[in-house]
Amino acid sequence: MDGQYTIATLGSHSALQILKGARDEGFGTLAIASRETERLYRSFKFVDEVMTLDRYQDFPKIVADLQRRKAIIVPHGSFVAYLSLEEQKQMTVPYFGNKAVLDWEASRELQREWLTRAGLQLPRQFRSGAEIDRPVIVKLYGAAGGKGYMFIRDAADFETRAAKLQEAYTIQEYIIGVPLYIHYFYSPLDDTLEIMSMDxxxxxxxxxxxxxxxxxxxxxxxxxxxxxxGNSPVSLRESMLVEALRMGEDVVRVSKEICPPKGLFGAFCIETIITPDIQFYVMEISARIVAGTNLFIDGSPYSYLNYSESMSTGRRIAREIKNALLTNNLGRVLDDSSVL
Amino acid sequence: MDGQYTIATLGSHSALQILKGARDEGFGTLAIASRETERLYRSFKFVDEVMTLDRYQDFPKIVADLQRRKAIIVPHGSFVAYLSLEEQKQMTVPYFGNKAVLDWEASRELQREWLTRAGLQLPRQFRSGAEIDRPVIVKLYGAAGGKGYMFIRDAADFETRAAKLQEAYTIQEYIIGVPLYIHYFYSPLDDTLEIMSMDxxxxxxxxxxxxxxxxxxxxxxxxxxxxxxGNSPVSLRESMLVEALRMGEDVVRVSKEICPPKGLFGAFCIETIITPDIQFYVMEISARIVAGTNLFIDGSPYSYLNYSESMSTGRRIAREIKNALLTNNLGRVLDDSSVL
Amino acid sequence: MDGQYTIATLGSHSALQILKGARDEGFGTLAIASRETERLYRSFKFVDEVMTLDRYQDFPKIVADLQRRKAIIVPHGSFVAYLSLEEQKQMTVPYFGNKAVLDWEASRELQREWLTRAGLQLPRQFRSGAEIDRPVIVKLYGAAGGKGYMFIRDAADFETRAAKLQEAYTIQEYIIGVPLYIHYFYSPLDDTLEIMSMDxxxxxxxxxxxxxxxxxxxxxxxxxxxxxxGNSPVSLRESMLVEALRMGEDVVRVSKEICPPKGLFGAFCIETIITPDIQFYVMEISARIVAGTNLFIDGSPYSYLNYSESMSTGRRIAREIKNALLTNNLGRVLDDSSVL
Structure with missing residues (x-):
């Protein structure tokens, strides 16, 4: 039955994991690649087909092809980099996830509102260089993959190095502590939240x-x-899992209020800094599979608790789509723009 | 046969690993949780039952319940934090491990004697601030999870920051090198020592x-x-495994002299710093499963050498209990206070 | 059929991985150990036999024994440390790999020529202290395992600390960026290059x-x-895999020109530093299995993409030898000095 459907994604970021997981769950697999990356994706046996675009903006040209193949798109972090928000929203190819969340994620103000309503502790924001009274990180708008971040020591340092920036930016308190990225999966079919892995x-x-x-x-x-x-693996003190799950649950709960009724579902990641008083400060949320899950293509200590097999986040996504198909619920795991 | 017995532990630290391992070896599983943590442990399918205590000191109230369920307690690092030494010793519920070791571990002096007799290299201790002639770590007595450690640069720094401490503390030479925590398992049934993993x-x-x-x-x-x-995984240069095993073996050998006849058995961890001349300096021993093993709930590169399956330390404990049951040797892996 | 052949290696470095992999592929296994290490290797069930040498230079004395057992030697990093280049070349025991590559690897000048011809970006070399205009690393010739490296801040620092060195050394630009070691396997039977893991x-x-x-x-x-x-695991940003594979392919391609016709095959590792402009700088190549693969004795996220089972580099080597035997191609994966 699954054989009829094909899971498709752009060839980058976590595409190998997504397509390997799709294959392991019995789906057809399709990578949409560029001239530079097509060879990479062709070299793996679990990739059934590679479609090559000269530019990712040519995506609309292959929509009919994708629909003919009964493709379901699984988005990842490079979608934001390669396609505009508008381009993503206008896709009518079946899309795993809720596109309404994209706006709340893309705007630093809306994201802050979302996370604050979920009771997450965020670093202080400064509106101008004059306000700076401690070390800060200046983040350019649209900075991706950590590019365009500047460590600024104090107000004077800001004057010298950041005040003349032409682009828009935010000024965020520099939290001293260790970073931890928590990879979640929320199943709308079962209404359960799992921690898949961490990095x-x-x-x-x-x-x-x-x-x-x-x-x-x-x-x-x-x-x-x-x-x-890249990424490296970490585990979290077990007594902190309670708060980690609490944060994830409240983020999902609030998402249903701000992007009703479906809210955020599937894979997401909360990016934290843990301070010496054992508090999570939340830097950001990624409302989809993150690259840190690539450490766990063969499973993670956390996913093993639930599955006793090699369950990556990519495979978990495919499993959710399969479960939706088996129960005639495909619409519940796709964006409403999806034309089946 | 194993189905008659239930493996039980406090809901914290490495309880998920212990109970998952117990389930994988065919035991019943029981988590003793608090109001805050019960939901976490209920959310995993491999946990058969969750008993909730308002305060961990209420443990004696559930002893009869535990005995009725043929529970075997597997202790972990949070037992020391949640129950006093006396409370642990007074438990008559079957207990995996040798409680006599607890005293040798709890006292910094006794522990130092034990490790020194085993031929392990320890950092220098200073009796007073006046003696300090190099950077040191000041450790408060009873400091757990690294809380209550202070880096002190020299005698003057000690005067300013530590001399007025009200609590008891030790002053330990600061060894410059990389930390490595070695997770061992000693089987009293087979008289063999294994390295399970490292972090x-x-x-x-x-x-x-x-x-x-x-x-x-x-x-x-x-x-x-x-x-x-949290913890992160590391592997050790293979030529250093010989010394790593030697240290573990001598620690076990001396433990049989100081806590006769059983000595230390089951899981333990030696916490080392490796210096540039490739020497292990030993900071501490933990005489039970440590949280670093949570990285390897799905197995480790070291345990794979012996098992070719996903063998965590938690599962290895359950396997030992199972092997003891199968050979009518349960008493050999339990503390002598255990009332079966 | 494989049962006739035995895979043998020196007891050190990655011998456990190599012999476990050999066993998993159905070969006999033999460790050549010293008095200090024999006990370690005897303690693992997958090691069929341990031969003990007083000194590794006594290797020639056991050649006849090895040939009688139809042993195939799999070399690793400690061969260079324990045996001279000449001793390695004079072995007539069947040897996995191409010994002609050893000379190109051992000489810093030849290695530099090889990597440069493959289009890899190398750090600048300085011929004398006077030329130094930035931080550098001074590396003694024959420095192994990172021993004998010195960080030198500037020309004055060089004068004070390095100018009087009696041994030969190279002076290499200090590249500021994060280290990444990429573990490759090139199959001469299939003419395919795989990324096995990273550390x-x-x-x-x-x-x-x-x-x-x-x-x-x-x-x-x-x-x-x-x-x-030791080593710790990392994953690489997926978009950089294209360049990682390109580097590996060009290294193999050039190796066939400089060591015709076989060139470099089997396991190798390119040691890189990644700079903030997302460039790989290449420090060194190791033309055989490296110790970083010991993190992945139970498989890696990358090898899982191709194998869906626990495929270490050590096991991959054994698999290649098995594939060669099954297709009557053993000579293609052995050095030409091998007397079968």
């Missing part, structure tokens, strides 16, 4: 600064950058 | 300090804290 | 420096050392 990002150059002796750093005058090039 | 702790804020440029740190005047909020 | 090294003391506050570091005057004592 911390691997960022260049900031994750190598500590390897340079303090004295030498001063001579070198290196400034930190936060470009994400 | 390093994930500590806030100290594991994020390196991400702040040296120049900025000075302005911020951050002092390191060592609160453990 | 970063765990180095003492440099990976603990960041845990010491900047102010305290100055008082302590610690200088970084780079002694490798």
């Amino acid at each position: 911390r990002r691997y960022e260049t150059n900031v994750d190598s600064l500590g390897r340079i002796p303090a004295a030498a750093q001063e001579g070198m005058d290196v400034s930190p950058s936060y470009v994400v090039v | 390093r702790r994930y500590e806030t804020n100290v594991d994020s300090l390196g991400r702040i440029p040296a120049a900025a740190q000075e302005g911020m005047d951050v002092s390191p804290s060592y609160v453990v909020v | 970063r090294r765990y180095e003492t003391n440099v990976d603990s420096l960041g845990r010491i506050p900047a102010a305290a570091q100055e008082g302590m005057d610690v200088s970084p050392s780079y002694v490798v004592v």
Whole structure:
């Protein structure tokens, strides 16, 4: 039965995981690649078909093809980078997820409202350089993958380095603590929330600064950058899982109020910093599968608790779609724009 | 046969791993939770039953219930935090492990004697601030999970920051090197020692300090804290496994002298720092399953060598109990206070 | 059929992985150990036989024994440390790999030529201290496992600390970015290149420096050392896999020109630093299985994409030998010096 449907995604980010998971759940698999990436995706046996676009904006040209193949699109972080919000919304190809959430995620103000209503603790925001009374991170709007983040020490440092920025930005308190990214999956079919896995990002150059002796750093005058090039696995103290689940549940609950009725479902990630008083500060939410789950294509210690098999987030998505099909509920896991 | 017995533990620390492992080996499973944590443990299908206590000190009230269920208690790191040593010793519920070891672990002096007799290399201890001639870590007595550790640079720094401490503490040489926590399992049935897995702790804020440029740190005047909020996986250079096993074996051998005849058995962990001359310095021993094993609920590269299946430390404990039952040796893996 | 053949290796480095993989593919297994290590290797059930040498240089004495057992040697990083290049070349025992590559790997100049011809980006080399205009790493010739590396801040620092070195060394630009080690497997039978896994090294003391506050570091005057004592797992941003594969393919392609006709095959590793502009700088190539693969004895997220089972690099090697045997192609995966 699943064989009739094909899971499709753009060839980037977590596409290998998504398509491997789709294959393991019995779906056809299709990667939409560029000239540069098509060879990569063709080299894996679990990818049934690769469609190549010269530019991702040509996506509308293949919509009819996708519909003919009964494709269901599973979005990931590169959709935002490769397609505009409008382009994503206008797709009528069946789409796993709720596109209404995209607006709440894309706007830093709306996202802040969402997370605050869910009772999450956010770092302080500053409206102007004059307000800065502690170290901050300046984030350019639309900064993706940690590019365009600046560590700013104080108001004077802001004047020198950030005040002349032409682009829009936010100024966020720098929270001193360790980063932890929690990967959730919310099933609208079962109304259950699972923790799939966790990671911390691997960022260049900031994750190598500590390897340079303090004295030498001063001579070198290196400034930190936060470009994400990978991820590494972590586990969380078990007593903190209660709060981790609480945060996820409240984020889902509020999402049903702001994007009714479906709200946020499927995979999402809450990006936290944990301070020495064992508090989670929330930096951001990603309303879809994140690249940190790529560490767990063969399963994670957390997903093993529920599945006793190699259950990645990509595979969990395919499993949800399969469960929806088996119970005649496909519409419940697709965006309402989906034309089946 | 195993179905008659239930493995029980407090809902915290590594309870999910212990109960999942128990289920995988065919036991019944029971979590003893608090009002805050009961929902977490109820949400997993492999937990057969959750008993909720208002306060962990109410433990004696459920002893009869536990005995009726043929429960075997598997202790973990939170037992020390939630129950006093005396409370643990007075339990007559069947208890995996040897309670006599608890005293040798709880006292820093006895523990130091034990480890020294086993030929382990320990950091120097200082009796007073005046003796300090190098950077040290001041550890409050009863400090758990890295809370209550202070990095002290020299004698003057000690005077300013630590001399007025009201609580008892030890002053330990700060060893410069990388931390490695080795997870062992000693089987009294087979008289064999296995390395199950390894980790390093994930500590806030100290594991994020390196991400702040040296120049900025000075302005911020951050002092390191060592609160453990998670763990991350590491492997060890294979040529160092010989010494890692030697340390574990000698710790077990000496334990049979100091807590005869059973000594230490089951899971334990030696916490080391490895210096550039490839020496292990031993910080501490934990005489039971540690939270770092939670990284390997689905198995570890080391346990795979022996089992070719997903063998966590929690599951290994259940396997040992099962093997004891199958060979009519249950008493050999339980504390002598256990009333069957 | 495989039962006739035995896979043998020196007891160190990644021998456990290699022999476990050999067993899983149906081969006999043999560890060649020292007096110190024989007990370790005897303790694993998948090791059929342990031969003990007083000194690794006694290797020639067991050649006849090895040939009688139809042993195939799988080399790893400790071969270079325990046996000289000449000793390795003179072995006539069947040897997985191409020994001609050893010379190109052992000489820093030849290796540089090889990697440059493959289009890899290398850090700048300085011929003398006078040329130094930025931080550099001074690497003693024959430095293994990161021992004998020195971080040098500038020309003056070089004068003070390195100018009087008696041994030969190279002076390499210090690239600021995060390390990533990519583990490849090239199959000469299928002419395909796979990414098996990835890691970063765990180095003492440099990976603990960041845990010491900047102010305290100055008082302590610690200088970084780079002694490798373990590894930790990382994943790579999926969009960078294209370049990672390109690098591996070009390294293999050029190897066929410089060591015709077989070139480099089997396991190898490219050691990179990733800079904030998302460029790979290549530090070194290891033309065989590296210790970082020990993190993945039970499989990796990358190998799971291709195998859906626990496929380590060690097992992949055994699988290749098995595939060669099954197709009557054993000679294609052995060095030409091999006397069958």
